[in-house]
Amino acid sequence: MSLTAFKRALWVYHLNTGSCNGCDIEILAVLTPRYDAERFGIKLVGSPRHADVLLVTGPVVRQMVARTKRIYEQTPDPKLVMAVGNCGIEGDVFHESYSLAGPIDQIIPVDVYVPGCPPRPEAIIHGVAMAWVKLEKSAKQGVA
């Protein structure tokens, strides 16, 4: 199965697991005319059922654990998960807070990490490019 079309038409679902909205604003900036992610075929969709990539921001508060898992399961295969921002990677300023259920990769498997507080839009686009590389590798190994 060819992954060429897959990586050139990534539809992204944005999931906020308790983020401060900093990363979310930067994600919206990726779609503005200045960065224009649509030229790579990247589109923000409103439902996880349509998504190829889950863009997860925030440190996953306890209330969001079950929901995060559920949204991951609602996304049809094949799918990728991107953790955007320091919070999702190691907690950042919320590190070891009582209300956290841990970084994103303890809840759902993460494919690409984009560090930054918040990451710049260029970094997020670069993260998507890294996801393409990962897809190509898994295609070579015969895992779709």
Added chain:
Amino acid sequence: MNFVVIIFGSALMVLVGGVFSMLYRGIDRKLVAHMQGRVGPPIVQPFRDVQKLMMKESIIPDGAVQWLFKAAPFICLITSALLLLYIPMFGQPALLGGFDGVPGFGDALLVVYLLILPSLALAAGGFASSSPYATVGAQREMVLLMSLEFPLAVSVVSLGWRIGQVTAANPFMFSTIAEHPIWSLVGPLGVIGSLILLFALLVATSGKGAKVPFDMAEAETEIAGGILVEYSGRNLCLFYVADIIKAFAVSALVVALFIPYNLSPLVGVGGPVPSGIVEGLFFLVKVFVVMFVSISLIRTAMARFKISQASWVYIIALTVIGLVGLILVAADLMV
């Protein structure tokens, strides 16, 4: 008519029409991006989207009405593709429309009714998916459908009525409309009236295309994809293609009703093949103009209506505008 011609002709027409519809959606997205100061996706992007969606898993939710949920995308695509067979395409007469004394299977009025079916299939799929978002979307789709019918019917019927005054043939047949273009039948008052009818039909086209000012049924930023919220993979792909084909077919309908002119006698090209090529290209140009005005331009310039506003636009405003056009066309006949 020969059934072999009908079967193979239909397959070819759906294939060619489908490819050009997808290309036109790509051009539409590119143009909208340019108007917004963006670079935009490549023109082949719809093909990539379709290819990708076919690879994805098709999830059917537990609470859904299984058979209806699975059948709705197919009904939607088939009825949209059926439009391509009843509307004259690429400068050729409609495949199932009848021509040269051969009785056809349908005319412009049938197309107006056929346009309802894809929306009905969409709404059925939305109700069947048992998601509150999809239910809200399906209700909106039905409201929009009912609001749209009247202005659409007013402009098509007034056109047919005026043509029926000068010929004994069925005025709703596309071949009759092509023989008697509205613009050459009417005087100055009627030209103004016809322009108003054209305007009403263009706005109705925008609603049938389900693009931004009238996309309340999908409304990604508001009800998370609305009707399509639970659809994924192949089923979503079928709806995606059906939507694209429908937008192309509705634009072709406007072309067939209001710009049924041929180019080849004008540029002096003879022979069936060269004139066929010229006509095909001229048809594509005409459809492009209609799509650009009624879909791309409106979609860039406007924000989404509320469902009540959109309903008002169609039921009250556009119907009144269409009736004014009808009165002008009728008055033109009297003076």
